[in-house]
Amino acid sequence: MKxxxxxKKTDTKFQKINKNQKRNSxxxxxxxxxxxxxxxxxxxxxxxxxxxxxATMAYFVASxxxxxxxxxxxxxxMTTAGGVADAQQLVDLLRAYTSLYQMERQKRISVxxxxxxLSNILYRNKLTPYEVGLxxx
Numbered sequence: 001m002k003x004x005x006x007x008k009k010t011d012t013k014f015q016k017i018n019k020n021q022k023r024n025s026x027x028x029x030x031x032x033x034x035x036x037x038x039x040x041x042x043x044x045x046x047x048x049x050x051x052x053x054x055a056t057m058a059y060f061v062a063s064x065x066x067x068x069x070x071x072x073x074x075x076x077x078m079t080t081a082g083g084v085a086d087a088q089q090l091v092d093l094l095r096a097y098t099s100l101y102q103m104e105r106q107k108r109i110s111v112x113x114x115x116x117x118l119s120n121i122l123y124r125n126k127l128t129p130y131e132v133g134l135x136x137x
Contacts, residue, residue, distance in 0.1 A: 036068060036081035040135040047137035051079050072136075073098050076114055082132035090130060093121055111137060 035056070041048040051068035054061060068080050070091045076098065080087035097117050101109045109117075115136050122130060 036133075038068065038079040038081050038133065038135055040079065040137055042137065047077075049077055049079050049135060049137055051081070055084070072114065073102070073109065075108060076111060077137060079135040080132055081134075083130070086130040087132045087134075090118070090121065090132065090134070094118055097121075 036052060036054075038051045039049070041050075049069055053063075053065055053068070055063040055066040066084075068087075070078050070080065072078055072091065072094050078091060078094065080091070094114065094117065098109045098114055101113065101117070118134070118136060
């Protein structure tokens with residue numbers, strides 16, 4: 001018989017436990033669900049963005065009617081999750097930069113260009129990062 005077969009057949013209190021089972025044995029099976037849910041769905045001619053309306057911090061529910069989908073331009077929207085102050089600052093910056101882009105070039109900004117602008121803003125502040133999760137569409 002192989003060693004593993006002997007271990008399987010024995011009915012003792014002692015079992016071989018690997019490291020992952022040992023780490024997870026102290027955790028309860030109850031999951032704590034918190035945070036924001038944002039979803040983006042890209043189809044052929046349209047993008048659908050959705051979020052929940054709850055603003056929470058751990059167990060504290062600050063608001064059940066907060067808005068997390070922001071209009072950057074009439075054809076460009078962004079969902080936010082994370083720090084509210086950071087998200088609002090990014091929305092204001094992106095609105096300003098996209099408006100300047102449209103005034104200089106006399107055409108509306110593409111989603112790809114707006115995403116590159118947002119990427120530049122986030123990269124510029126990489127040493128003090130924004131604590132947000134964003135979907136732009």
